[in-house]
Amino acid sequence: MTWAKAAPALVVAGIFDALRYFFLSFWFFGPALASIFCTIGINSFLGTTLASVVGKTVALGCGTAAGAAVYFGAPIIASFGTTMAISVGFMGWLIAVVIILGTDTRTFGENPFAVLWILEGIGASVFIMSWNVYKTQIKKERAALKKYKEEQAELQIQEQNQRMAEFVQASSNQLAQAEI
Numbered sequence: 001m002t003w004a005k006a007a008p009a010l011v012v013a014g015i016f017d018a019l020r021y022f023f024l025s026f027w028f029f030g031p032a033l034a035s036i037f038c039t040i041g042i043n044s045f046l047g048t049t050l051a052s053v054v055g056k057t058v059a060l061g062c063g064t065a066a067g068a069a070v071y072f073g074a075p076i077i078a079s080f081g082t083t084m085a086i087s088v089g090f091m092g093w094l095i096a097v098v099i100i101l102g103t104d105t106r107t108f109g110e111n112p113f114a115v116l117w118i119l120e121g122i123g124a125s126v127f128i129m130s131w132n133v134y135k136t137q138i139k140k141e142r143a144a145l146k147k148y149k150e151e152q153a154e155l156q157i158q159e160q161n162q163r164m165a166e167f168v169q170a171s172s173n174q175l176a177q178a179e180i
Helices: 003-024 026-046 053-103 106-110 114-123 126-179
Strands: none
Touching: 003 026, 003 053, 003 126, 026 053, 053 106, 053 114, 053 126, 106 114, 106 126, 114 126
16 A cells, blocks of 8 residues: 555545535534625626625625524524534545545454544544554555565575575586596
8 A cells, every 4th residue: 555545535535524524614604605605696697796886785785694594593504514514424434434445455454453543533534534544554564565675685685695606516516527
């Protein structure tokens, strides 16, 4: 496993975390986005821009309506945001776990803490969960690769020494036969 192979899973996890945190703060972002879309929609319908007096009046009216929605509908907006945050977070967790299992099946066999990180991802950050699962796996695989390369280098040296010994033996046999 390399960071390049882990990058897609980390990007997906980051996107789902961003969406989850967006919905956790939906009591703020929801009305703000509604105000922006209201202003853009009405101004495009009227053919005005924010530079004009009418455009500024529309923006003020949409902002006031969004503020009133927050004031009167805060429990509903907060409940919706919390429900969506839970849903998006769980969906992101499922997708991240499937990606982790699909890209590196050795993760759970070689890393006993991967299961703990996976369980942590249910309630906390999916990105941090994915990052730590991959970080541990990449460390283990780098160490194994380094050990493998060292063993291969040692085997090559032994093989060269063996060939050299055979060459010396063959040369001394030839010299002995030439002297006879």
